[in-house]
Amino acid sequence: MIYIWLVMLIALNTCWLGLVVFALPGNWLIVITTALFAWWRWDEGVFSIYVLIAITLLAVLGEVVEFLGGAGGAKKAGSGWLGMFGALAGAVTGAVVGTFLIPIPFLGTLTGACIGGGLGAWFFEIMAGKKTQESLRSGVGAGLGVLFGTTAKFAIGVIIWLAVAVAAFWP
Numbered sequence: 001m002i003y004i005w006l007v008m009l010i011a012l013n014t015c016w017l018g019l020v021v022f023a024l025p026g027n028w029l030i031v032i033t034t035a036l037f038a039w040w041r042w043d044e045g046v047f048s049i050y051v052l053i054a055i056t057l058l059a060v061l062g063e064v065v066e067f068l069g070g071a072g073g074a075k076k077a078g079s080g081w082l083g084m085f086g087a088l089a090g091a092v093t094g095a096v097v098g099t100f101l102i103p104i105p106f107l108g109t110l111t112g113a114c115i116g117g118g119l120g121a122w123f124f125e126i127m128a129g130k131k132t133q134e135s136l137r138s139g140v141g142a143g144l145g146v147l148f149g150t151t152a153k154f155a156i157g158v159i160i161w162l163a164v165a166v167a168a169f170w171p
Contacts, residue, residue: 002041002044002046003169005037005041006046006168006169009033009034009037009164009168010161010164010165010168012033013029013030013033013034013161013164013165014161016029016030016033017030017154017157017158017160017161018106020062020150020153020154020157021106021109021110021150021154022095022099022106022109023091023092023095023096023109023113023150026157027058027059027062027063027153027156027157027160028059030055030059030157030160030161030164031052031055031056031059031160034047034051034052034055034164035052038051038052046167046168047164047167047168048167051163051164051167054163055160055163055164058156058159058160058163059156059160061156062152062153062156062157062160063153065149065152065153065156066149066150066152066153067088067149068145068149069145069146069147069148069149069150069152069153070084070087070088070090070091070117070121070142070143070145070146070149071084071085071087071088071142071145072145072149073087073117073141073142073143073144073145073146073148073149074086074087074117074121074138074139074141074142074145075141076141076145077137077138077139077140077141077142078134078137078138078141079121079125079138079141079142080125080128080130082124082125082127082128083121083122083124083125083128083130083135083138083142084121084142085120085124086120086121086122086123086124086125086142087117087118087120087121087138087142087145087146088117088120089120090116090117090118090119090120090121090123090142091113091114091116091117091120091142091146092113092116093116093120094112094113094114094115094116094117094119094120095109095110095112095113095116096112097112097116098110098111098112098113098115098116099112110147110150113146113150114143114144114146114147115143116146117142117143117145117146118139118140118142118143118146119139120139120142121135121138121139121141121142121143122135122136122138122139122142123135125138125139
């Protein structure tokens with residue numbers, strides 16, 4: 001019976017992983033679901049404390065990488081702190097708007113986040129008095145940074161998912 005529950009856990013974690021592309025906390029939902037399962041079935045010893053710590057640390061790493069993606073891309077392109085803030089705010093807003101305007105799963109959200117991050121950095125840099133060319137460079141850097149951050153967070157989510165799947169069925 002434990003194997004049926006484990007297959008259900010892996011299937012649920014697959015759904016959680018898909019949420020990462022929508023800028024939702026899919027990696028954290030994998031960690032929480034797995035930790036709750038480990039607590040519920042602690043006597044079976046399916047997941048060790050080391051697996052739970054490892055996936056938690058990976059989830060933290062994913063958040064840091066995603067957070068620094070847009071802001072770091074803007075900063076690397078020459079943006080100030082206001083443009084970095086604009087990149088973060090624009091990425092979140094763009095992800096929500098892109099989800100509804102481009103109803104293609106994953107693509108709309110990711111495209112919206114990248115465009116929103118770029119526009120946010122560009123707008124805030126213009127408002128700070130920077131020239132159009134400088135602001136545009138910051139916007140492009142922010143958009144590419146958001147793309148990198150989201151992609152990296154998803155890749156880390158795949159590693160978390162794999163770690164749980166392997167630990168679930170490893171003898």
